[in-house]
Amino acid sequence: MRDKPSEHRGGEPVNQGRRRFCQLTIGGMAVASAATVSYPVISFLKLPKSLQQEEPVEVPLADLAEDAATWVEHLGQQIAIIRVDGGAMAFNGACPHLGCIVQWDGPARAFKCPCHGAVFNDKGEPVAGPVNAPLRKVQVEIKDGVLRIM
Ligand code: FES
Known part of the structure; x- marks a missing residue:
């Protein structure tokens, strides 16, 4: 055995x-x-933190200056909020040409791209430079004097 x-x-x-x-x-x-x-x-x-669900951004309209842009970051994007016609609009700050972040020129009421000279009016429409596409508008909700980016 x-x-x-x-x-x-x-x-x-x-x-x-x-x-x-x-x-x-x-x-x-x-x-x-x-x-x-x-x-x-x-x-x-795993999704990068910038692509994960973020809290909405809330900015009181009273905090927005008439001739200055307020910049916020949302979902990894630089977003410019400007006063327009008593309300406010928000734009993705990335230039549609090659993606540089535009700057707001308050007195000229225009976004200017420092990279190749593109200029956009306060509606985000291109008015000069090597670009034909507008700045991307960001959907906002304005309620009770607070602008909210979802
Ligand atoms: S990246 Fe803005 S004009 Fe070229």
């Missing part, structure tokens, strides 16, 4: 403590290897 392999090897009893230690060590290395590989993969697949 043959002995069980777990009890004897080559006629000598197997040290159960050593076997258990080897099993735990190999198991621990397997878990560590899996974590080392999966962490960067999961981090890569």
